Amino acid sequence: MTSSSDLKAVMDRLQTQMATYQELKREVENLESRAAPDVSAEIAELEKQNAKMRYRLNILKRSMDKRGQESSDSGGSVHVKDDSAMVNVISVLExxxxxxxxxxxxxxxxxxxxVHPASKPQFGDYQFNSALGMAKALSEKGVKKNPREIAVAVVNNVAVKEKSELIESLEIAGPxxxxxxxxxxxxCDLVRDILLLGVRPPKVKRQRVVVDFSSPNIAKEMHVGHLRSTIIGDGISRLCEFVGHDVLRLNHLGDWGTQFGMLITHLQEKFPDFKSKTPEIKDLQTLYKESKLRFDTEDDFKKRAYLAVKSLQSHDPDYILAWEQICEVSRKEFQKIYDLLDIKITDRGExxxxxxMDAVVKLLQDKGLLIEDEGRKVMFAKPESSKVPLTVVKTDGSYTYDTSDMATLKQRIEEEKADRIIYVTDEGQSTHFKTIFSCGEIxxxxxxxxxxxxxxxxGVVLGEDGKKFKTRSGDTVRLADLLLExxxxxxxxxxxKGRDQELTAEELVxxxxxxxxxxxxxxxxxxxRCHEYMFSFDK
Incomplete structure (x- = not known):
């Protein structure tokens, strides 16, 4: 549990606090002698804090004395105690x-x-439930023992030291x-350590963990659908960081593809000066909708959009500049939301x-895993994983979101040296990722x-009417609007509650x-996490 060095450090801090208290007490007494109005209450509060510090110091002193006695008796640290991390009782018992x-x-x-927590208080604190499995394993080796006999033998072989230090009683029940x-x-020792040292991470093997979350699309505003991915992904990242893992938080932005050919072509035609006067993200979203409508209804525009995509993919300077400007506008708006939510994340788009992607397609082609299907090149997963194939190469030779995700998986394993990868998205993408993982394994x-x-x-976020959370006009709720509300x-x-009368303007904000x-x-x-829920400000 707590090491002597830990206890000494805490004692030093408390003694410093006590010295500060004595100095403050003298200052308050000086004020009191000048008939200052509320000093008696201040003195009382300081006395209360001082009493708490004295109490904690006494606990620390007794703990250090006990630790010294344990060390002299056993010649070292106690077997069941671990100074470097919070004690996991189940692990100790196992x-x-x-x-x-x-x-x-x-x-x-x-x-x-x-070993599991007891199902009911009358059964104690924990239960050892392995005797039945051991009986079966022994039977396979030709040894006939019933589970109760096995439980008796195990209990009789629990070391005396462990029994004396942490186990009050062992009772054999049922079969x-x-x-x-x-x-x-x-x-009490465990609780005292938490009181004095706070919650400490369990001891785990350090891993490189990649967490993929949030992932909005460039040229579109973040909406309420991004809320859960962002918050849950951040929570997972924080937990992994707390226990000591090396965490890479990635924002897989949708920043590439046909939509940029549409948008850039539309911008060039509608706003010839857009390179020097970049639209705001609200305008970009409107322009995106307009460009999508033209792409779906105007054949000539569709051809020009595809040419723009090719120019972008061949890194034409003018098109790259336009693309970078669009991405920059979006990133700035996304960052405002991340700052408000206190989210740390690294942008790494498609x-x-x-x-x-070229390397992935070549790899799949060389392994004979791609199948021609009406001009497309597809790959099938294992039947038990998914019956929906990945579209790796489209009829026009371009790549897809599937190709991107295969390349992403490969990069994170080979270049990032990830020990674990966690994708945080809604349930609707479950089939897609089952297919990606299966194909990656094949x-x-x-x-x-x-x-x-x-x-x-x-699960998705629902409105109070039980339907997908939308505005009265039927549009998706902007995440910025939800947060500002x-x-x-x-x-x-x-x-x-009158807090504006007690706090400064900065403190109130x-x-x-x-x-x-x-x-x-x-x-x-x-x-x-896996269920949908209804969002309500009143709750």
Missing amino acids: TIFAAASQKAFPELSNFPVA GFVNIRLKSSYV SFYQSR AEIWDRSKVRVDHATF GVRRAEEKLKE AARDNVAIGCIKYNDLCHN
């Missing part, structure tokens, strides 16, 4: 019962034991369950993987025994933003 099982039945080498009760003193891009790949899905309501609540964003994040994370 280690104890694994050793006891091995000692009782040497023929069951490395048999996986299981072979072992009810475990922990010593109150052991639990354009980053363009050169890598192509030997991904080896599941070496790299873990997960699709962390989530939350901020407005938070400010109203703070003013209702900080409180307003913290309350609003905290409530929105909590409201999202408190629901089951």
Whole structure:
């Protein structure tokens, strides 16, 4: 648990605080002697804080004395305690019962034991439930033992040291369950460590973890559909960082493809001076809709848009400049939302993987995995994963979102050296990612025994009418509008409680933003990730 150096550091801090307290107390007493109005209350509060510090110092001193005694008695640290990380009680108990099982039945080498929290208080704190599985494993080796006999043998081989330090009692129940009760003193030690040192991460093997989340499209505004991916992805990243993993947070922006040929062509024709006067993102979204309509209804415009795509792919300077300007406008608007939500993320759009797509297509072609289908080149996943093929190359020879995701998977494994990759998107993309992962495995891009790949899905956000969250006009709710409405309501609540009379203008703004964003994040994370939920400001 707590090391002597940890305890000494905390004691030093507390003694410094006590010295500060004494100095403040003298200053307040001087004020009191000058008949200052509310000093008695201030003195009382300081006395209260001082009492707390003295209490904590006494606990620390007793803990250090106890630690010294333990070291002298055992010649070192206690077996079940770990100074470098928060104690995982289940892991400790599993280690104890694994050793006891091995000692009782040497023929069951490395048999996986299981300890779980007790289902009811009367069964103790935890339960060892592996006797039934051990009976089956022994039977296969020609040893006949019933689970209860096995449980008795395991309990009899639990080391005396462990029993004396953390286990109050072991009770065999039913066909072979072992009810475990922990010593109150052991639990108190764990709670005391949390009180003094805070919550510490468990000990884990450090990994390189890539988390793919948020991922809005360039030239479009972020909408409420991006809320869950952004908040959940950030939460996953924070948890991985907390336990010590090397986390790469990636924003897979939609910044490449036919839509840019449409948009740039439309901009050139409608706003010849757009290179020197870049439109705002609201204008870009309107222009995008206009360009999409023209693309769907005007054959000549469609041809010009495809030519623009080719110019962009061949890195024509004028087209690249237009593309960069559009991307920059979008990124600035996205960053405003990320700043408000306190999100740290690295932009890496589809354009980053363009050169890598050629290599992926060649790899799949060389392995004979691409099938001609009405002019397209497709790849099928394993039947149990998905029956929908990936479209790797379109009839015109261009690549698709599927090609991009295959290149992305390859890059993250080979170049980023990822040990784990987590994609955070809505449930609607489940089939797509099952197909990508299966095809990646078939192509030997991904080896599941070496790299873990997960699709962390989530349900959609619904309005209070139980339908997809939209505005009254039927449009998708802009994420910026939702956040600003939350901020407005938070400010109203703070003013209702008179906080504007107690806080400075800067403090009120900080409180307003913290309350609003905290409530929105909590409201999202408190629901089951895999289920949809109804959004309500009043809640």
